[in-house]
Amino acid sequence: MKTLHRSLISFITAGFPSLHTTREYLHLLSEYSDVIEIGLPFSDPVADGRVIQLSDKIALREGVTAEKTFRLAQEFKEDHDTPLILMTYFNPVFRKGTEAFVDAAHRAGFDAMIVVDLPIDHAEHYLDICRQHNVKSIFMATPITSLERLKIIDRASTGFVYMVSHLGITGSVNNNAALLRNAIKRAKGIISNEIAVGFGIESGEEAATLMKWGADGVVVGSALINIILNGQDPEEDLRRKLNDLRKGVKQY
Amino acid sequence: MKFGIFGGRFVSEILYPVLQELEDSYLRISRDSGFRIKLNNYLSRYAGRPTPLYFARNLTEKIGGGRIYLKREDLLHGGAHKINNAIGQVLLAKAMGKRRIIAETGAGQHGVATAMAGTLLGLNVEIFMGRKDAERQRSNVKRMRLLGAGVRLVSTGTETLKDAINEALRDWASSFPDTHYLIGSAVGPHPYPTIVRDFQSVIGYETRRQFIDDNGKLPDEIVACVGGGSNAIGMFYPFLGDHGVKLTGVEAGGKGLNSAHSAALSAGEKGVFHGMLSYFLQDQDGQIADVYSIAAGLDYPGVGPEHAYLKELGRAKYVYSTDDEALQAFITLSKTEGIIPALESAHALAYAMKVAKKMTRDESIIVNLSGRGDKDLDTVFAYMGDENAP
Secondary structure (H helix, E strand, O other): OOOOOOEEEEEEEOOOOOHHHHHHHHHHHHHHOOEEEEEOOOOOOOOOOHHHHHHHHHHHHOOOOHHHHHHHHHHHHHHOOOOEEEEEOHHHHHHHOHHHHHHHHHHHOOOEEEEOOOOHHHOHHHHHHHHHOOOEEEEEEOOOOOHHHHHHHHHHOOOEEEEEOOOOOOOOOOOOHHHHHHHHHHHHHHOOOEEEEEOOOOOHHHHHHHHHHOOOEEEEOHHHHHHHHHOOOHHHHHHHHHHHHHHHHHHO | OEEOOEEEEEOOOOOHHHHHHHHHHHHHHHOOHHHHHHHHHHHHHHHOOOOOEEEOHHHHHHHOOOEEEEEEHHHOOOOEOHHHHHHHHHHHHHHOOOOEEEEEEOOOHHHHHHHHHHHHHOOEEEEEEEHHHHHHOHHHHHHHHHOOOEEEEEOOOOOOHHHHHHHHHHHHHHHOOOEEEOOOOOOOOOOHHHHHHHHHOHHHHHHHHHHHHHHOOOOOEEEEEOOOOHHHHHHHHHHOOOOOOEEEEEEEEEOOOOOOOOOHHHHOEEEEEOEEEEEEOEOOOOOEOOOOOOOHHHOOOEOOHHHHHHHHHOOEEEEEEEHHHHHHHHHHHHHHHOOOEOHHHHHHHHHHHHHHHHOOOOOEEEEEEOEEOHHHHHHHHHHHOOOOOO
8 A cells, every 4th residue: 555645445344245246346446446445344343333333244144254354355456456454343353363363464465454443552462463464554543632642643553544533433424524624634734644534424525625624535434335235226326426435535 | 451461441542532531530539538428328328238248047058058148239229239330430420520321231230220320410311221131121121211211222233231332332432522431340441340340349348347247257158140240340359368268250151051151251262342351252253142141131242351360360260050040049049038139140149059058067158149130020930931930
C-alpha cells in the first residue's frame, strides 16, 4: 500500500452473502476502490452496527473461517493489485496465535490489518509481529482523542490512521460535523500518517466534504453492505453507489 | 489493570479513554469517606445488610457430614447479592455527574437491582436483556418496568446475557458522555472486574467476621456459583490470604460438559472478549460459542479475569454442577430448610452437599446463597413436568 492520495476504501465482510459472491463483489469493488478492506466475520461484533452485524451472522452461517478468508484474499490477489486490509476482532488473532495469524494474513496477500478491539496500549507484541512480517498496522482515533494519545496512535500506525467520524458504532449517523471537521484539521497538523475517515458515510457528497476538510481517504462499509442486503438489483445499485462515492472522493 | 496475564482493557479506541476516566474517578471517589459512609448507609438501611450467616442444621443432619452454613444474600432487597454492586456503582455514577444508567441482565436480578438503585438515587435506567432470558424470567421484567426502568429486549445472537452485554457496549459507545454502564458481573474491561469485586467483597468480609464470631476459627471450605463470577469473587476475596480455607467456584455444567453447558473455566480456552483476557467457550477459530444453562444468570461463555487468575494460581478450584444436580439441590433446600434458592446458587449448593458428605462433623463448609429462587419457579416446574413437580 503506497499512500492514500484521495482513496476510496470499500469494506466487505468475507463470505457475505456467500463465499462465492464475496469473490464477485471483490472484483466489482476493485473497479471503483483504491483500497479494499475485508472484514473477518465475528460472532459478537460489539463495535458494529446492525448492518455489519447481520453480514457477519450470514457469513458465519455460510461457514466462513479465517482460513477461508485468507484463501479469498489470495485468489483475489492473483489478478488484482488493489491493496487489501484485513479487519478483525482480536479473539480470532489471539486464538490462532498473533504470530501465526499475522504471518498467514501476510502470505494471503493482506497489506495491512486493523484489529478493532486491540488498543495501542495492549499492542506491543502485535506491533513487533507486524513489523517482522511486513504487515502494516492501522489504528483508530476518534474526534475526541487527546493530542498526546493521537501522537502515540500515529507512531504505532503504518499505512494510515483511521479516524472514526463520530463516537458510536459502524453505520450510525454522525450528528456532530463541526467536531469532526476540527478533529481532522487538528490531527493533520500533528501526525505524520495520512488520515482515512469512516463510520456512517453514505454518499459522494459526504465523501467530498470529508476530503475538503483534509481527509486523505474515506472508508465506506455499512452503506455497501446494506445495498447487498436490500438492493433491488444489488450489483447495479452497488455500481451506482461506488461511482457516486468515487466521484466524491476524487472531485475535490 | 491485570490479574497475572488476565484482564486488561481490550476495547475499541472510542471506549478506551472512557474507561480510563472511569478508573481515575473510581479511585478518587471510592477513597472518599463521605462516599463510603453513604454507601454503607444505603447497604444497611435500604438493602438490608448485614445478611445472616445461617447454620443449616436440617440440611447438615440430612447429609450427615460437615456443617453446612449459608450466607443469606438471598435476603437482600431485590432478592440477590446484585444490589451491593448496583448501589455502589449508581453512587459512583452520580458522583461522576452521569444522568443515565445502562446495564445488562441475565436472570434479571442485576436489572432489578439496578432499577431499584437508579430509582432510589434519581437516575434514569435502561436495561438490556436477551429475549430468551426475558421469556424465562418474566416476573423480573415486570419488576424492572414497575421500578421505572426501560427494558430493551435484545434479539441478536443467542438472545442471552452475552448479547445483552454486546448491546449495552454498543449503546455506551455513543452515550458515554451522560451515561454510566453499570456492569453487574466481575467481567468486562478494566476497571470493571475490580470495581465489581470491591463492591461485592462486603459479602466475604461479613462472612469471615460472622464465622469467626460464632466458631472462633475459619471455615474449611467456601463454595459459590460462577457465571461471570461476581458473588464468588466478592465472597472469596477477603479469604484469599487464609490459605487453610479452600475456595471453590461452581460453574454451570448444563446437560453435561460433552453437551450444552456454560462452564468456561472447566472447559474453555484462553481468549479475549468483552474487553478482557480470560477463559471463554469458543471454537478453533476464536468465535464465541453458544452456551447454555438452566440458570439464566450463569448462561455466559466467559468468566471474570480474577477467577481465571485464581485458577491459574491454584488458589481457587473450579468445578461444575449440571442442571439436574442444581434442580435436586433447589428442591432439597426448599424441603429441608424452607429456603428456596436461586437456580444459580443451587449449583453451588449441589456441589457443597457432595463435599459436606465426605467431611467430618467438626468441619464446616459455607455456601454463598447469592439469590432467592422465586424467579425460577416457572422454569423448575416446566423442567420437571407437572406430574413430577415437587
